[in-house]
Amino acid sequence: MILTGLLLGTVLGFVFQRGRFCVTGAFRDIFTLRSTRWLTAFMVVVAVQSVGVFALDLFGAISLQSGTFPWLGTILGGFIFGFAIVLAGGCATGTYYRAGEGLVGSWLALIFYIAGAAAFRFGPLAGTTEAVRSVEATNGSFHETLGVNPWILVLLLVVGVGIAVMRHLARERRVTKVRLPASKTGIAHVLTEKAWHPFVTAVIIGLIAIAAWPLSWATGRESGLGITGPSANIGVFLGNGDLQLVDWGVMLVLGLLIGSFIAAKTSGEFKIRVPDARTAVRSIVGGTLMGWGAAWAGGCTIGNAMVNTATFSFQGWTALVCMILGTGVATRIFIMNHQRAGGSARPVVSPASASPAPASATR
Template sequence: MTDLSIDARLLAPDNNRHQANLTIVAIAAALLLAGAAALSNVVSWQQGLLFLLGGALGLTLYHALFGFTSAWRVFIVSRRGAGLRAQMVMLALATALFFPVLAQGTLFGGAVRGEIGAVGIGMLTGAFLFGLGMQLGGGCASGTLYTAGGGNTRMLVTLAAFIAGSTIGALHLPWWSGLPNIGPVSLIERLGWLPALMLCWAVMAVIYLLTVRAERQRHGALEPGARTELRGFRRFIQGPWPLLWGAILLAIGNFATLYLARRPWGITSAFALWGSKILMGLGVDVASWPYWQGARAASLQQSIFTDITSVMDFGIILGALLAAGLAGKFSPTWRIAPRSLLAAIVGGLLLGYGARLAYGCNIGAYFSGIASGSLHGWCWLVAAFLGNILGTQLRPLFGLGVER
């Protein structure tokens, strides 16, 4: 019996005949190193390191196939819960790292802050739409980036629609923010960091154990992890990695982001920035939108390479490209079935729009929100999971499978 090794349903069959694609590896590595050097020279050393950190996160996501979308779907459909259990381990480690630091307000002498979002109608609606979009688009925010970087051309369509939806969401956000809400709620401030940590760990433990019980009731035993003949250093380089490796490394990576960026990891705010800049180039007066007033105004006028989230997103894509090259699995195909293409567009729009309403995605709202002790992170989980249930039911209408 295995628990936190790779869930076989989340992983393509292992093919040890694959050899590393050295051309792809060289291109991805060169771009990561050159980009980090340029950013360090032009912006700051922190920006260069954040770019490399994004690359490390992208490689981790790809090699561990640490997806949120497929993990939730296989539990909804088959009651296989290895992916959900890995997420609970990731969150448990992240909260242990984050809570005492955020309570103090400093990390290695520098001020840091968490991601605390308001809980209300707009946020819950956005999380539900995001969850629905996950199953139609075929990925979450991190999943879209790392699968696109790994050569999945359908996810490039999802990414383009994701950017469009996020831009529209930025335009509409002031209206949604005006709907009834209870405002931001920090569990660390309300309870103290240690009681808040114990409460969060208790909830994570309940979710973990419920998935174990559900899987055993349905199947009699927990599913064995995917088998691979690769061992030691070669497995580390080429993958696949156990989910436990991914859970630990993603939690540490988010904590490193907190140190370098002075706030936790996020992904989707960059999409609204990219889309808005494109509209600016087309002559649209984006700067007059309420979303781009105040603190956000400067980022609209500056280069995207000064934006931390954008730089990390670019790093994730290149890190996944590097991982795909190392695994010998970079082989993009350009044929997409019409219904699948439609699902990618609709799903991407829902992902982008929902992320803006919900103050983030599976990373910025769920992972970093819970790591920050924000109540909205837990509320996001519930609403997004409900959206995933509906999205899973709708997948066959678009010719999409539900088992993986």
């Protein structure tokens, strides 16, 4: 049954790579471009998943539990993680799928992200994680605290995100678009050449995220998509060889590498790219900080900002806000100040702009 994780992860990696779905870019664009287009796409994933996950809970396929709210670890870890993804050039999933594209800098970030997550969750630094996450509030969800039916919050979320989507689509219709001639036709054109719209990609990711819940629960892992926990398990497994650590989540993240490699190879975007020394150092530092921040926060941009937000947990929404703030601070330090000084922002290029555009990309 855990092989369903590998299959789903492969599909997810393919979609992330072909859709150029960059969470780091979504957060960073708020500060550099004053644009919320990609952030809106991210929220589409949350809204779609929210509908699906509460429907699964309603029909008994899963059973959602709110738990507590470890606010101190969520705030500190979320900020650290948001800061780190700018240095690393991508969040957890972005690092996985860029590694599948052949970016050596992402390989470094991924290695140290895995090592950092393992150290702060199971290794010598696990005590710090336990300490900060022991500071908590009793109620862990908005709907329980407010005493309202969660479907009211689902409706408000869907309506709010829908309005934002319509505003962005209206703006796009006013922009003149130029498309390069396609070299492929049919399904090959769609899957390997055509530029995917962010909102279409977001809907697909949302549906995949919904499917992750029952597939994961069927193996005894009572959760949806998650990157940090499985990554930490990989780090510990490489150290002690304990096969019990290889669960559905581990298969999922391994699938991300496979799917992104397939997507990059078939679209002609795979290429081994070796970073300069400065980028390599930032990738290492960023990856390590990502592991630290995600461990303290209880998840990354997927497990927290995409999944826990869909269930209206305080941890998920607090982590999302703190990650955006951390990204903003790092963006100001490493990108905006650097640009004002007349330099280049090469070390922190996001996946959305790192690879050549497909032949039919909208310009």
